[in-house]
């Protein structure tokens with residue numbers, strides 16, 4: 001589940017998922033961008049509600065409802081097997097063991113799109129997974145006229161390990177309303193080409209946000225974009241902790257050829273178009289010979305970028321003739337790369353634009 005190879009210290013990561021809200025009843029105040037109420041688990045259970053670290057009562061953690069084997073982990077907690085649980089100093093988190101779940105009821109704006117971000121760290125199980133869901137699902141409810149509605153956000157560990165406590169640590173559960181679908185801006189046929197719209201990045205978390213595979217752009221936490229992969233992710237990074245080619249956000253391709261970032265645009269078959277984008281490094285110590293492959297229709301661009309791990313980028317253009325009424329623009333990293341600390345890294349892609357090329361301009365270029 002994490003990308004670290006270190007045996008002792010698992011790595012925290014931020015994960016983002018998106019969901020659209022629909023439902024009934026207005027009981028809570030509308031959720032705002034940022035940490036959910038008690039989203040960092042700073043308020044814990046009373047001593048009478050725990051046995052060791054295990055939380056014994058469903059409502060023991062303020063604002064949350066729990067089920068299954070849930071532990072409340074304080075800052076100095078360590079395990080017998082020398083695994084150091086990576087809870088930052090003074091911080092608290094929950095650990096979701098066998099079939100454990102935490103959930104919180106949220107008041108959201110109907111038909112709005114939200115992304116959920118949280119940190120997760122592997123503790124002891126080899127293959128840890130989390131199932132994040134928002135219920136009720138928009139598809140099963142009759143249309144309501146209320147402006148706001150309540151939904152349950154649930155994070156569930158479906159695993160069954162021999163040690164029932166084994167499972168990921170969860171912390172910093174945050175939400176962000178997405179402007180979705182983002183509008184086209186003049187001069188770019190792609191939506192959200194600069195990646196400025198995306199999931200919440202918790203200010204105190206410097207690692208960026210992992211965006212899991214999304215084959216449906218309607219619900220992507222990166223509006224407009226899809227992440228195509230079996231299980232791998234791309235990383236959403238911010239200018240506060242990384243160098244990004246333009247604006248405040250960009251995407252780091254951290255999974256080699258195993259995760260592609262793509263978007264579809266309406267095109268006219270036979271017409272010429274130009275795809276432009278920036279390739280760089282996030283100044284996060286990824287000191288490698290990086291490469292990005294970009295595809296559009298029959299055209300391919302293989303872009304190499306020598307990274308010193310200190311930031312920088314180059315601009316690339318790819319001209320192509322559309323073959324279909326819908327053209328897929330695809331990016332992936334040419335290789336896997338790893339930083340000295342064992343975390344995966346890769347090229348940063350930003351500022352992607354797609355424009356039609358005017359025929360007379362193209363012809364004039366040919367004559368020259």
Ligand SMILES: *[C@@H]1O[C@H](CO)[C@@H](O)[C@H](O)[C@H]1NC(C)=O
Pocket residue numbers: 051052
């Ligand atoms: C607390 O957990 C221990 C170990 O699993 C168990 O033996 C004990 O009965 C539990 N105590 C209570 C009050 O449930």
Ligand SMILES: *[C@@H]1O[C@H](CO)[C@@H](O)[C@H](O)[C@H]1NC(C)=O
Pocket residue numbers: 131132133158
């Ligand atoms: C994940 O959660 C959803 C909604 O609660 C449920 O329908 C689905 O079966 C769960 N998947 C797993 C693998 O537990």
